[in-house]
Every structure is written in structure tokens, then in C-alpha cells.
Amino acid sequence: MEGGRRGRACVVVLGDIGRSPRMQYHALSLANQASLEVDIVAYGGSEPHTSLLANPSIHIYQMKQWPTARQGLPKILQPFMLLLKPLFQFFMLLWYLFVKIPSPDIFIVQNPPSVPTLVAVKWASWLRNSLFVIDWHNFGYTLLGLSLGRNSLLRYYTTSPPTSFIQLHWRKSIRTPDEDFGILLEAALMYDRRVAAILNEDDSLDEEVIWKEISDGKQCLYPRLLFVITGKGPEKAKYEAKIKTLKLKRVAFRTMWLTADDYPLLLGSADLGVCLHTSSSGLDLPMKVVDMFGCGLPVCAVSIKELVSVDKNGLLFSSSSELADELLTLFKGFPDECDSLKVLKSGALDTGSSSRWVTEWEEHAKPLITEASYIKILIFFVFLEDMFD
DSSP, X not given: OGGGOOOEEEEEEEEEGGGOHXXXXXXXXXXXXXXXXXXXXXXXXSOOOHHHHHOTTEEEEEOOOXXXXXXXXOGGGHHHHHHHHHHHHHHHHHHIIIIISOOOSEEEEXXXXXXXXXXXXXXXXXXXXXXXXXXXXXXXXXXXXXHHOGGGOOOOOSSOOOOOEEEEEOOSSSSBTTBOHHHHHHHHHHHHHHHHHHTTOOTTOOHHHHHHHHHTTOOOSSOOEEXXXXXXXXXXXXXXXXXXXXXXXXXXXXXXXXXXXXHHHHHHHOSEEEEOBOOSSSOOOOHHHHHHHHTTOOXXXXXXXXXXXXXXXXXXXXXXXXXXXXXXXXXTTTTTSOHHHHHHHHHHHHHHHHOOHHHHIIIIXXXXXXXXXXXXXHHHHXXXXXXXX
């Protein structure tokens, strides 16, 4: 960087940094692999990864959030409050990007959310003579289309588009068209009823009796499944209540929120991962699957052919019935005679060992950061030469 000083990057997240694993990974790679000082501008809430907090080259700036509680507010004013929220966020971003942080060489922003983040960061990068890099997690217009309808948006591109227990991850908003939790509930119910029919069990058998038989060492062809659902979501309580109405006896659910340090421990202890993510744009790939493979965990996922190799590290499904069939196939004879599950676990271990974040970032992201930094230095020296000619 200019004058021999250490370069600087700013990572911008209009969200809880503790719940943005990919941007945390970017910050760590920028600091450790690109040798940059890194400023993170984001909201607080959840505890970030300990390696992020312990890194002396990473500095976290927590913005003030728009107040969520609006009890007692007249209904006529609520639309105005919704309009004020992006304005509040916009000026809060400008305050931090222009005043609170040192001038960076590179801004890296996560998209979505697109509004008002992209405009604020673009202005800051222009006025502070910084490079502007976008991590395209998804397209804002496709997420907006989920609410307004896909035919209600006129869209265009200025460039080409960017090319035995089970663990499930809840996204920030559990119930969206991007992730249909109902598929899992229906599959769990099907597994529960089909196992009862296969084992010729009385479906009216009390759950405590089944537990006692298991604790007494009774061996069954199909195991009792425990789904651990991690994360926070506004409809979490709704689905917990829904689970209770299913009266499942051979399937159980537990919900919890885990720190960034505990999350991989849970993944490493599971037998199978389930990913319900479907992309609104058809381009974004779920980080949760990468995390699962990194822990050697095979995955059943909704049509993510780019990540899941069928019969090698996971399986794909498009309906609750297909997922139930896969659960029956993989867990038959668990834990000793489930050969299909063992093959997938071996493949997931191979995938995880060959595709680590650090190596992928070093190969694909670092050259772009280095090249962009070189271009900026070149422009700087050309500018100096023009000044003194």
C-alpha cells in the first residue's frame, strides 16, 4: 500500500456480525492472509467468533440499531416509521463510514441487504478514494420479489450476473419461501408413521413405553431420530407449538441457539445434516452446507447440485416424501449396518478436507484483493507524477 504503510479494509454488514459467519471469515482472511488492518462496521447482538475478537488487527464498530418496539404507536404513523427506518440506517452508515473509521483502501459489503447499504458504501468508497467490493450472497430484487410477487419487478443487469441425531439450521427468518420448514415436519411425521408400520408397532403405544424399551436395550431396525434446530427466528415459537401437535413418538425436536465456537462441535457430533435452503435468485449457495462438509457431516439438501454430489457426500430431495424416503434408507440398521450413511460420511470428510475456506479464499479472493490494491497504488503514483511534471 501507499508509503509502505499497512493496508486497511472495511467490512460492512447491515446485520448482526455474530450471525454473519461468511463476513467474519472474510475479516479473518483479510487480516491473516492479506495482512490488512480490518474494521468491521455492523450491528451487535450475538457474540462473534473468539478468533475474531482475539485478533489485534480486527476492530469492530457496532452501530446503533433502529428501535424495534413500537407499542402504543398510532397505526397511521406506522407507515412513516417504515420509511424512516432506511433513512436512519443510511445516515448511521454514513456517520461510521465517513467519520468513525479510518480511511480504508477497500470496502467489502455483503449483499443483501441492498437498501440502503450499497448506496452508502458506494458514496463512501468514492469520496474516500477506496475500492468497492460486493460479496453477492443474493440479489435484493429477488428477495423483494418473494414479498411482492416475482412478476411485479422490472429488473436488469448492468453486467453479467455473478457466476444418530440430525442437525438443521434455522436462518434469521425461519419461515420464508427460501426455506420451507414444513417439508421437514412432514418428512418427520412420515418417518414416524412408516417406522411404526414397518415394525408393526401399535401407533397408540405410549411414548414412555417406547423410551423404556430403548433404555432396556431393545434393538430396532430404525432408530429414534433427534432433530436439533439451531438459530433464532421470529416464528420459532409458532413452529415449536406446531411440533407438539404432531404427537411424534419416534422423532424428537430440540431448538437452541449456539455460539460460533459451539456450532461446529454440534455439527461434528451429528450423523446427518438437513438443508432446506432454496435460492430466490438461483445463484446463492448456503454456507451451512459448507460448514457441514467442513465437519465431515453428510447432507440431505433441496436441489443444491453445485455443492452436493449425490451418493458421494449427500442426497437431494424436492419434497417431504423424498426426504422421508432418504431418512429411512440412510438410517436403516443404524448404527452398525447403515452402509449408505457411512459412504456419504466418508465422502463428506473428503469434501471437507479438500475445500477449506482458507485455501479457497487464498486461491480465488486474495488475487482479486491484491490486484485491486495494486491498481490503486498504480493510480496513486500516476497521480503524483502528473502533479510534479
